[in-house]
Amino acid sequence: MDSEWFPPEVDSQRPSVARVYDFLLGGAHNFASDRDLATGLLRVEPQARELARANRAFLRRAVRTLAGAGIAQFVDIGSGIPTQGNVHEIARGVNPDARVVYIDNDDVAVAHSRTILAGDDQSAILQADMRRPADILAAPELKRLIDFTEPVAFLLVAALHLVKSEEDPEGIVEALREAAAPGSHLVISHLTHEAQPGKAAAIGKLYDRATSPAVSRSHAGILRFFDGWELLDPGLVYLPLWRPDEGETVENPERFLGFGGVARLP
């Protein structure tokens, strides 16, 4: 493993949700503690890699859809360690002028994002905590690229389930909605216990020792994050069912343990 991608202050002993996810996606930005948690996760959910890929595929389809609908600015909150098909790459495949601000609180995710984005003056990475949306919205790095008088897409993809209910995840989306111009969009994917409560609970227990918890929620609980927004078709659905690519069919979509939805601010 090369050592250029991680800053010296990084805590390699405590599993990080960003690095566990990187491992599941086949990345190399992870430590033994992360792989250990991932191994436990694969024991509970042998399809965890497929779930992570389905989540990335949902992100890709959502960003492509929104860029195609004219959204030119994206704020990707809980953006993770850059992997193949990052938001700026997907969006610019449709609109070469798309601007993207990535936000994460993980040292490795931020360091690697900085490396990837060096020299790109239409994208930025901001190290911040999504539980403090007011700080995010006031950050100069964000304001440099994002014009809140124009529609923006906020992405909270596999992010809100890392926020405990007592930490007010609804307050995060409310703050974003208040800052957004009409025609803005909200993209959410989220762990659920609807179909497989035992598995979701076991995953939650595993993440107790990680840098963030894994809080599964019901369909109704996730739907509440979209209060004040209008869900686009087909609504809040199991990840592979959200506007699948042509010819793509999936057996037993509920095995994906996650819902995804995209909504528009009227």
Ligand SMILES: C[S@@+](CC[C@H](N)C(=O)[O-])C[C@H]1O[C@@H](n2cnc3c(N)ncnc32)[C@H](O)[C@@H]1O
């Ligand atoms: C599972 S990854 C998802 C990455 C990407 N959004 C995706 O879906 O492919 C979740 C990311 O959220 C970040 N995260 C966790 N808690 C956070 C917080 N309080 N503030 C900002 N980022 C956070 C983690 O560091 C991690 O990179």
